[in-house]
Amino acid sequence: MYDFRIAAADTATMYRDLASALEGLVQGETDAVANMANAAALIFETLPDVNWVGFYRNIDGELVLGPFQGRPACIRIAFGDGVCGAAAAKKQVQRIDDVHAYPGHIACDSASNSEIVLPLIRDGELVGVLDIDSPNKARFTEEDEAGCRRLAEILSRVL
Ligand code: SME
Numbered sequence: 001m002y003d004f005r006i007a008a009a010d011t012a013t014m015y016r017d018l019a020s021a022l023e024g025l026v027q028g029e030t031d032a033v034a035n036m037a038n039a040a041a042l043i044f045e046t047l048p049d050v051n052w053v054g055f056y057r058n059i060d061g062e063l064v065l066g067p068f069q070g071r072p073a074c075i076r077i078a079f080g081d082g083v084c085g086a087a088a089a090k091k092q093v094q095r096i097d098d099v100h101a102y103p104g105h106i107a108c109d110s111a112s113n114s115e116i117v118l119p120l121i122r123d124g125e126l127v128g129v130l131d132i133d134s135p136n137k138a139r140f141t142e143e144d145e146a147g148c149r150r151l152a153e154i155l156s157r158v159l
Pocket of ligand 1: 073085115
């Protein structure tokens, strides 16, 4: 049995523990779906104040929904559309304090108010994106971004 609970004194320690738990979960497993499923569950259980955590995969130049935790979401997103499509097209992290003020934001869960999307890049190619939503405005700080970038690095290798 895996104990998901990570009780950390501060955000940096929490992300360090989360990264190490993620490394442990995916170690030795080559199945991308299994790794995305466990990663979504681990991140969803660990990060406070999040309502959706999951993946969109790059399937022939289109983002297609992958394993996630949270409410059912839109299945296909074109590169350039919404926050996920922007992260995919630019291959850059998108950290949005207020999704309702973001032109073209795709509302999957009306409870979401802020969002961070990280491109997952292996050998220069975009394999997908990791999307994390929060009901809180401006939930994701620079420190969260740094921690999530580390998670994205780990995931890029095992998808
Ligand atoms: N809000 C995202 C769509 C995906 S859902 O949040 C799960 C976007 O604008 O790309």
